[in-house]
Amino acid sequence: DQQVKQNSPSLSVQEGRISILNCDYTNSMFDYFLWYKKYPAEGPTFLISISSIKDKNEDGRFTVFLNKSAKHLSLHIVPSQPGDSAVYFCAASANFGNEKLTFGTGTRLTIIP
Amino acid sequence: DTAVSQTPKYLVTQMGNDKSIKCEQNLGHDTMYWYKQDSKKFLKIMFSYNNKELIINETVPNRFSPKSPDKAHLNLHINSLELGDSAVYFCASSQGEGGYNSPLHFGNGTRLTVT
Numbered sequence: 110d111q112q113v114k115q116n117s118p119s120l121s122v123q124e125g126r127i128s129i130l131n132c133d134y135t136n137s138m139f140d141y142f143l144w145y146k147k148y149p150a151e152g153p154t155f156l157i158s159i160s161s162i163k164d165k166n167e168d169g170r171f172t173v174f175l176n177k178s179a180k181h182l183s184l185h186i187v188p189s190q191p192g193d194s195a196v197y198f199c200a201a202s203a204n205f206g207n208e209k210l211t212f213g214t215g216t217r218l219t220i221i222p
Numbered sequence: 223d224t225a226v227s228q229t230p231k232y233l234v235t236q237m238g239n240d241k242s243i244k245c246e247q248n249l250g251h252d253t254m255y256w257y258k259q260d261s262k263k264f265l266k267i268m269f270s271y272n273n274k275e276l277i278i279n280e281t282v283p284n285r286f287s288p289k290s291p292d293k294a295h296l297n298l299h300i301n302s303l304e305l306g307d308s309a310v311y312f313c314a315s316s317q318g319e320g321g322y323n324s325p326l327h328f329g330n331g332t333r334l335t336v337t
Contacts, residue, residue: 141322151330151331152226153312154328155326155327158322158323158325198265202320205321205322206322208319209270209280210320210326212264214263
């Protein structure tokens with residue numbers, strides 16, 4: 110049972126444009142959401158998070174939006190840069206992160222120079 | 223100055239063998255984890271330890287045995303390796319139980335291939 114879904118396995122975006130990565134979840138107990146970024150042959154690195162008490166969190170070029178009623182979150186990267194090319198994983202947990210993380214299968218983002 | 227380091231990076235072995243993967247973190251975190259990323263790219267938790275004590279043990283065959291000699295180390299021993307054990311294994315750490323404002327820090331993974 111895949112509780113966190115990233116339905117787009119890959120996405121290509123022109124440099125300088127906005128990248129939008131999407132994530133859907135099914136478990137209504139999830140209240141804490143994170144995005145991790147992964148380069149080849151490296152481990153995932155934390156990018157940004159949001160708790161269910163917010164609907165938006167911003168950190169520089171990265172913004173995460175949460176729509177609880179739709180059980181949907183998205184990561185916006187603007188402007189996109191070549192170094193953003195990586196696999197992005199969405200993850201979720203209950204109890205504000207104090208329970209195990211459930212990850213999506215990732216979206217490979219390619220920024221075209 | 224690696225924060226979470228795991229060895230070896232690659233491990234190729236035959237079915238039936240026993241192997242270990244080591245993990246060390248120098249972040250001062252008190253919780254460590256093992257995650258498995260299978261061929262379908264699912265990243266799933268296997269175990270977590272808090273201050274050397276097992277706190278999460280997912281449905282993992284008991285051929286897999288984690289060992290935490292101290293809170294900076296979490297090793298994974300696998301007995302009687304099977305083809306289906308081929309995957310990338312990631313070690314991770316966090317402060318507390320990885321809750322709000324305490325994200326996981328991952329190692330670079332160990333690619334295990336069982337032939």
